[in-house]
Amino acid sequence: MIRLAIGSLRRHRGVYAGTFLAAMLAVALLAGAGMLLFSVLTAKPPADRFAAAPLVVSGARQVSVATETVKHKKEGKTKLKRKVKNERLTGAGTLPADLPARIAAVPGVTGVVADAAFPVQVAGPDGMPLRGTDGAPVIGHGWRSAVLTPYQLRSGHPPAHGEAVIDADLAARGRVAVSDTLHVTTRTGEYSVRVSGIAAPAGRDGLAAQGALFLADGDVAAVSGLAGPTAVGVFARPGVELGGVVGDAEVYTGDDRVRADLPGALPDYVGPISIFGFVIGITAFAAVFVLTGTVALGVRQRLRELALLRTAGATPGQLRRLLGLESVVLAALAALPAAPLGIVFARVVAARFRALHAVPAQFSVRVNLPVMLLGALAGVLVTFVAARIAARRSVRIAPTQALTETATAPTGGLVPRVLVALVTTGGATAILTFVPLGGPLGMGMSFVSSALLLCAVAALGPYLVRPLTIAARPLGLAGMLARAEYRRVAALAVPLVLMFGINATMLLNSTLLGKLTEQDQVARDAVATAQVTGPGGLPLSTARRLVATPGVTGAAALLPTRVIAVKGGKPEDYPAQGLLAAGQSALDLDVRSGAYAADGVGASEAMVRQYGWKVGQVVPLWLADGVPVRLRLTMVYARARGFGDLVLPAGLVAAHDPSGLISTVGLRYTPGTAQRLLADFPSLRVTPAVGAAATGDASEQQGAWELMVVISLGFTAIAVVNTSAIATASRRREYADLRLAGATVGQLHRMAGAEALVTVFAGLLLGAAVTGVVVGAFSTAQDGALRWLVDPATYAAMAGGVAVLGLLAGTLPARLLLRRRGLATEA
Amino acid sequence: MRNTVVDLFDVVKCYPGVRALDGVSAGFAAGTFSAVMGPSGSGKSTLLHCAAGLDRPDSGQVKLGGHEIGRLREPKLTETRRRLVGFVFQTYNLLDSLSVWHNVLLPQRLAGVRPDRAWAREVVRRVGLSGRENDRPAQLSGGQRQRVALARALAARPEVIFADEPTGALDLATGREVLGLLREAVDELGTTIVMVTHDPAAAAWADRVVFLADGRVVAQLDNPSAEKVAAQMTAVSAR
Incomplete structure (x- = not known):
């Protein structure tokens, strides 16, 4: 059996080159992303300031919350279950002075x-x-x-x-x-x-x-x-x-x-864990998606040979084993070059993330053999499962089909396809309906729902594409062929849908968040006459003097920090601001209920919704150094993006945040005050009106998102070209028949072009549908406004890029194919 | 003697290591049914490919309907071929993705001419496929597929139809039906047919048989019978 499998691989080098490439890239991505995650999980602080002291005593650097649940078991026994959940602190508490x-x-x-x-x-x-x-x-x-x-x-x-x-x-x-x-x-x-x-x-x-x-x-x-x-x-x-x-x-x-x-x-490796976890999620999804499609296409190309084997006495079971074995050999071979490729991938990604400051500058990729093997194993497993699924239908082919000119796989399988589509669409709908997409999980969950919708599109591919090929009607003969070959069009359109759907969703959602954050920022600062900043921040005392300057009629000094709140026994870390306000309002938070109070706490609408807080209630919080406080909730505000979910008294934050420095002071003042401010505080910068950039945190995140889009864009683009090349190889016979029927080479090129056009049309339409649903839901969850395009330029660029790639992938392989060999030898 | 539609003058075609055609001259008259015979490797398929413009000879002239095609380049060659020539192959070479009807009209569509639908319907009726127009080739038997191929060749009213072992993949009875249709096309429609075959019984349907051996024309036979063709073949093979 293994000899047959290897021999078969040798004979079908052309078809398998595509599967090999897909498996290699998938394994490289999986291994690379795995290594990134492994490196960040096992990252050690680069230096130990306490190297000379054998023992070091410190307060806890985390907030721990223990929950005890009593389980009642039968026979009257009870079991006490103690669960401790931790959240890291951003500051350090002090020890008793004695x-x-x-x-x-x-x-x-x-x-x-x-x-x-x-x-x-x-x-x-x-x-x-x-x-x-x-x-x-x-x-x-x-x-x-x-x-x-x-x-x-x-x-x-x-x-x-x-x-x-x-x-x-x-x-x-x-x-x-x-x-x-x-x-x-x-x-x-x-x-x-x-x-x-x-x-x-x-x-x-x-x-x-x-x-x-x-x-x-x-x-x-x-x-x-x-x-x-x-x-x-x-x-x-x-x-x-x-x-x-x-x-x-x-x-x-x-x-x-x-x-x-x-x-x-110490370098913060917690943020990167979620980033690399996400990289793994995206690459794993794209890799499995692409690999499954490629393997299935490869099996379909060999239906005739499978039928011949059936006539030679092979049982369906034997064929299944043959295809399974082939795929394992192939994927295992592909894993060999993939492992070093994965290291290169991990290094390149890590370098980019370092440049974007999404990971600490000290972060380095650690090559780990078990992780690489795991990536390879995952690749082999996916290839094997995909081959077995593809084989499930193909091996049922009747032996007599070998004797006819064309073998077609039994077209059944509508029921499982519809079932898969229903389940995935249902999952996506549930996520879009029930998960608060405006919250911190929004981006991740919108990605998951678009992935599920893409699975539905892939499952129903031929049935969705068939009505769309109506667009080919005006294209004459070429269009007729494209409509007749709607399954092929679907096979080529699905990677395009993947490419557009997944990348456009991620890119548009992150652009939308960036835009909304900027809008919020502008709206918050609109009431201030000027924003004052100092290099690295200014102490509270300086801010107080600033506020007391004659001519200043209102001020809002902000002190960024992190605060921990506990939900359901799990401490969670939130961005927050210490606020020192005086006089006229210089910060418009869009207060929805309650009002600002100097000794109270304000919370964002999202926070209040999540925790079920009410204005007037006393809420428990942990400050950056781990000190617990209880503050009365006096205000609920809406404009929280790029700001924080909690507003606390600035003095309290300054005493407990490790750096405790004011980042910006929004001021309102009478004309002529600006000169006095500049004279009294020469080291500060006074920026009139608005114009403050979005906070660094948001732009870093957007950079990381864009890099992830680039990674998945690259991989899906390769998948598009690869699939197209495999499909074209199978068109050799069709081209030969058309040539014999009198088609010129130019006509064949035009036909390939027309089919590519139809494919791109179907791919973009379905991709736009997936993107529209997810981006629409995400946008509605953000601020109630329904947007489809978000950023027309970005949208057009994505669509244009996918279209160009689809057209190139549809026409170039045909060009290469038709350049070779004379006509008679193909007859 | 009637006008010739296909003329070969001293055609030479070499493949690496083989001189497939070694100075072949032959003419095929309009409105006749000719058969080209010879043992395996005698060059009969190469002759057909060169005569039909599927392949270009190394030297010598090939004339189709009075046009010299030996030196034509693509896409001129394809355009000329599809105007003048129809094909029937052993492997049918129909497009599986198109229906019978669209297969029949395909060459005219490719030529960019308005298909003569009435004539195409008549041809489909003559080959006995009325009512099967919307079927796919995969739904037809081998004999039926070869009839589609013949209808396709006839529908464009070519000067000449080249048939390469048209009965090679068919059983005896089905093969006879297809040969009968070829004969009918010549007798009733005035078509010119050049058929390559290795089967003396098939060659007997032709008006004239040309025998090839080692890339040369070695004999010709008018109004053949299966017995005479078989005897000649034995003689040719024994040389």
Whole structure:
């Protein structure tokens, strides 16, 4: 059997080249995406600031919520089930100020270092902001923390009051020398510090992902605003137990010690997990979709040979096994070049995502053999299943068909096709109806529903395409052939539907979100006369002085942060803003109920709907450093895109957010005030009226989406060309017959062109239908407005691109085919 | 002697390693039924391909209806061919995706002329396929498919119909019916037919038989009978 399978593969090199290519690309994509996800899941922080301390104590860097459910079992027994769900914090809570002393008292402890870590905005002597490698943040510490790494002075002396030591990497980047003056901004205010020395860890200029600025230990509390240490480094003899004295705090050893560092100082690998999870989802869907179609087409091309084997005595079961075995051999062979291709793919994608800042700059792809094997295995499995499904119908072919000129597969299977279409359409309808597409799951779920609709189109392909081929009527003879060969047209149109449907949905939805976010931003800021920003942000005290400037009639200072709320026992992290408002309203949130109160909390409509909150209710929240607060809900607002789902008092946020800096202040003022503001605050930028760009977060996400569209666009484009090439190979006989009936080569080209035209028409129409349904539902869920095109230019470009590719794919293979060989030999 | 429709003068055609036609000269008169015979490899199919303009000779002249086609290039060659020539092949070569009726009209459509529907209907009636116009070739028997091919060749009123082993894939009785139709086309419609065959019984339906061996014309036989053709074939093969 295996010999027959291999022999058969050899004979049908042409047809199998297509399947091979599809399998290879699918495996490469699966393995590549798998490796990306694996790399991000297993990514280790690039450096350990606590390398020199054997033990590190810190508060929890996550909010944990435990839910206990009692299950009643039979015989009166009950079982207590405890579930703990965690959500990472973006800031670091502080430890009791007396904890270092208590730890020092433990027998066996030889040294204790109270460590403080807080983000600082630093500007060099020339006023340019100082950042670490790849734009890494600068973290402030007391000088005693230097021994934890350890950092050693290269020049100068330890910092005295009003002085600082910076790492050699920062010094080189900012061209800072000892005795230069730095401008340091933290949530407590702005400071001028003199550089007293340059330090570095052994063998390096600085740590990856964080720059270091050491202040005099006596200055730390005032500058950082921290009530206690964020971590405690402990030097002790092996085997010392700290459990008794640390209380709720965690004790870390070995590789876990980095977890005690400030979360903002470590690369964030949580965002990329969902991004790469999505990449896997898209590529897996496209790969399975394309591979299934290609394998089925390949089997159909060989119906005659299958019939011949039947006459030679092969049972349907044997044919099924033959086709299955062939597909496994083929996919396994395709996996060999696919594995290195997957590595290349993963590297290229990772590089692009790094450039888009969608993943940390330190992220690198780690090649992992089991993941590659898993990708290959998945590819082989999909090919095998697709071949068996395609074989299911084909092997029922009657042996007598081998004796006739053309073998056609039994056309049955309408019932399973309709069934598949009904189930997938039902699923898509359910998602579009019941999932709140306006929420955080909107993009993912709209993708899933378009994938389901595409499956329905693929299942019903021939039946949907057949009525559409009516468009071919004016094309004369060529159109007649296209209508007669509606199954072939359908086979070629389905990849076009996939290409247009999936990519247009993703692109249009992300464009729509971008547009709406920008609109919201503009509408929010419309009431302000000007927006004031500072390099890296400004402390609350500066904002207060700004607001108190004579001539300012209203202000809204925003302090971006993250807040955790708990839903159904699961803590979830939300973008939020601290708001300091004064005088006339300078921020239009489109308040739907309640009103702004300086000590209350505001929530977006989506948030209120999700949590079932009511105005006047006290809601429990966790701030960025993990401190729980209970605040009264005083306001529900609608304009939340690119802003956040919660609004809290700015003072509260500033005290608990790690950086705690105001990002922008919207101001209303009387004419002539702008000059005074510029004179009083020379380092700030005053931008009159609107014009603030969308927040970085939104544009990064859009960049990531566009990259995903590019990936799936590339793959689906290859699928279109590939399918077309396979189908054309089977047209050799038809072309020969047409030539003998008197068709010129030019006429054949025109026929191929006409059929391609019909194919593109059907593909675009069905693709537009899928896109329209999903984008329409998504758009309605966003703001109640029904949009089909969203962005006519993007839509036209997508449609045009798909049309051009479809026409090229439909005509080029025919051109190559007709160039070869004379006529008589084909007769 | 009647006018010739197809003329070959000293035609030479070589394939790698084989001299398939080695200076063949022959003429086929209008309104006659000619058969070309010869053992396997004698060059009879090559002769037909060159005479019909499916292949170009290496040297020598081929005239179709008075037009020299040996030196014509595409697409001129195809245009000339489809105006002057009809084909009937052993493998039918119908388009499976088109109905019987559309297959019959196909060459005229390709030529861009308005199909003569009344004539096409008459031809379809004559080959006995009235009522099957909307069927697909796959729904027909071999004999019926060959009748479609013949109707297609006749519908365009070509100067000459080339038939390449038209009965090769058919059983004896069906083959006889098809040969009868070819004969009828010549006798009643005045068509010219050149048929390649290896079957003496089929050749006996022709007015004249040309024998080929090793790429040369070695004998001719007028008003043949199956016995005389068989005897001549034995002689040719024994050479």
